[in-house]
Amino acid sequence: MTKYSLAVDIGASSGRLILGHVENGKLQLNEIHRFDNNIVKRNEHFCWDIEALFQEIKVGINKCNELNIKPESIGIDTWAVDFVLLDENDNLLTDAVAYRDPRTDGIMEEVFEIMSKEKLYLETGIQFQKFNTIYQLFALKKKSPEVIDKAKSFLMIPEYLNFLLTGKKANEYTNATSTQLVNAFTKQWDYELLAKLGINKEMFLEIQPPKEVVGTLSEELVSEFGFDMKVVLPATHDTGSAVISVPEIEETVYLSSGTWSLIGVENHFPICVPKALKYNFTNEGGLDYRFRFLKNIMGLWMIQEVKRNYHDNYSFAEFVTLAEKEKNFQSFVNVDDDRFLKPENMVKEIQQYCQQTNQQIPLTPGQIAKCVYDSLANSYKRAINEIEEIFEKSFSRINVIGGGCQNEMLNQMIANVTNKEVCAGPIEATAIGNLVVQLMALEEVEDIQQARALIKNSFEVKTYKPQYVRG
Template identity: 40%
Template sequence: MKKHIAIDLGASNGRVIVGDLQECTVVHRFVTQNEVILGELHWNLIGLFAEIKLGLKKAFSLYGDKIGSIGIDTWGVDYGLFDSNGSLVSLCYHYRDARTDGLIDIVSERLGGKERVFAETGIAFQPFNTLYQLAAMQRDRNEVFKVAKHYLSVPDLLAYWLTGVMKNERTHASTTQLYNPFTKTWAWDLIDEMQFPRELFGEIVDSGTVLGPLVESVRYELKAGKEVMVIASAAHDTASAVSAVPVVEGEVPLYISSGTWSLLGVELEKPIVSKQALENGFTNEIASNGKVRFLKNIMGMWIQQECVRHWENQGETISWKELDEQTLLCQAYSGFIDPTDNRFLKPNGYGNLMVDRIDTWCEEHDMQKPSSKGEYMVAIYRGLAKAYAISVKQLVEITGLPVTSLYIIGGGCKNTILDQWTATETGLQVYAGPVEATALGNIVVQMLAVGELDSLSAGRKALRVEQKVKCFHP
């Protein structure tokens, strides 16, 4: 059986991982660099591609002809625009860039209201959705926008640079708020009313579609074999992670994909676009198996990460072990935040630090401000656990599903404090793991594509056996 390469790009770091369902090895890790240029926040795509190729070189050097395929997953909503010659026409904006501020209401009014947009796309209203990013491009960079002939999400774009093949993978397309989960194609009515050119939006392909081999120049550079295929895996990282939820056959797979964001949800056969789903902020994205990931976006470890970055910028050395110890010592502190508040979305800025926003939140809600690093962590973790509990209750009310357990997957599941507090707040038995869920799910989809697995459930069953999963009781 071959090994497979998962290129997994998160909002903080990227990894090139080689493995199968038994074992994964990170052969290269790098920062997913972004830069502020004249007040605008952009991803350094060329730098990311260079890091990916460096990781692939290491992978082929170590494993050679044992490698059968490559799959790419990244965060959602971000994209590149290409001209008729296949060249980028602009820098790639970061979803946290401020240019979309205020556009939700403007665009919604233009399209007949939020209820209409939600009914057609099933996507919750977030300022970073691709719909608003393209509206901002149309407004602010219209001459550039008119030159564009092809829209490619970030993972589609990277796959294009590896293969020369332009396709739009379905799970990622479903995050744009320009995809219709009922017709299973682009939301053409909305696209037309926004006066976005139809030609921008190309063929949508399912997760597991074989795109083709590496282009000859890249294959030569990487010293890769001709037989290695690039596969449109579950290109949205959450879709990949959910593919690796190690559920028991027949169990309702309630999950939290925990990382920079916390994505809490469940797999359904059909979208839910009810008024209650809209008002509670739930979204309908597509899973790797074609089902619907009915979920809610909750701010995750981003808030913690920004606090730590600030302290490190002050010259302090932060030990995660010591930070956990301080957190446990500060459990008596009663303050907490609401991580769904959009004030916590932006990165640290001059005069606008994450720790200051936490202070302000606590003061506004008659809570004592944190006075130590441990208390800041308590405020964040307790706030996350409470937000999870509220969202679980809402999900159960909307879907009517019986829920008895919760799977926390991804890097955030290593935080055993939050795992336990989540079990206590939700009243559910919590299973934590696998840590490398995104890469493993990416690999599961690749194995399905090449015939090494006959079903997603078989892959999940194997992961339950092979991967370490911890259990936390309320």
């Protein structure tokens, strides 16, 4: 009898539920439900509609019934850093405020007055981004200290969704590390840091590694769906799941390409040296306590916003076609400038940046898209150079995973500017990583080596060689 697992993969702009099973030595995928994930305004903050997300998960599970499939397990992964707080009765004390909310403006510098940037990096190994959980919590404490004091449970987004499924609460390792509140070496909550920040340590739960079973569905949901499932912890941070899907990780730089671009290497220990701090690299926890030494770069969010600014008159594929026609146009923006995090109008912001830096101003949709793609490729090149400087070695291959790996023009750009071979795929990297961890929990797959061999045998990877265009 075929055994199925169900991956819930929710990104910053959309979510989907994907059924997976192994057949003839290959992992088979079937997307059964897809939905939008939009930021809403609540109580003067930009928030995620977490109740709507849970309803969409239930819709997807019910679709299993329509297919006459009863999955053995379900696992949820989402973006990182965001959270909710629960009171002693497990009621929400906070909205699921989104990382793009401006409540953390200026907060990072206030935290540095309590603990130096250097010591914070040495202990946590996490890059400095103004929206990290540590700064969100400090901003909340500053504005509403009574909420922090009253909180009995801190749950990140996938953990809260797990709680809604099971009634059980657990903090998961890969996502916990993104908070900048976990000691990189003990792999536990840094209670000394929490005390210095005046953040209630009692709300943090014991950190569980991926592959652990949170529980089974609540009685109410079993009655609703007509079947039960094990709720497994995958790498609940979506990048953690995605990197598991890199088929050949050794000597490879990976690039998880989606709303965000995450570029780095897999390592077996954290690297907290001054040069890593200087270049703002992070050491996020991975499966089996491996580390994702990577840099977070503004990704295809920019082109998503450009698409929206043009009233969705062009598809993503059409933006690529338009950009290809602008081969002689070249202007660059710093994609990591905070001005691109949530501008009122991305197109105007790009144009203003080019004007202020005395570059040619992109005027057409094709020129705007070409500017974004050139800027991303240039940013990837700079990050790879920094990785090679820190490791004192060169890498010959880049493996692009996730939805962005379908952009053949960008893949070729990356190969050209880095002078490295680019391998593109698998496309559904995050869901695949989610599923293989569930299979490990169910003892259908032995370990990460066997999982990567299964992935390599199951999905096509396309290769791009550097090309040189004269004049």
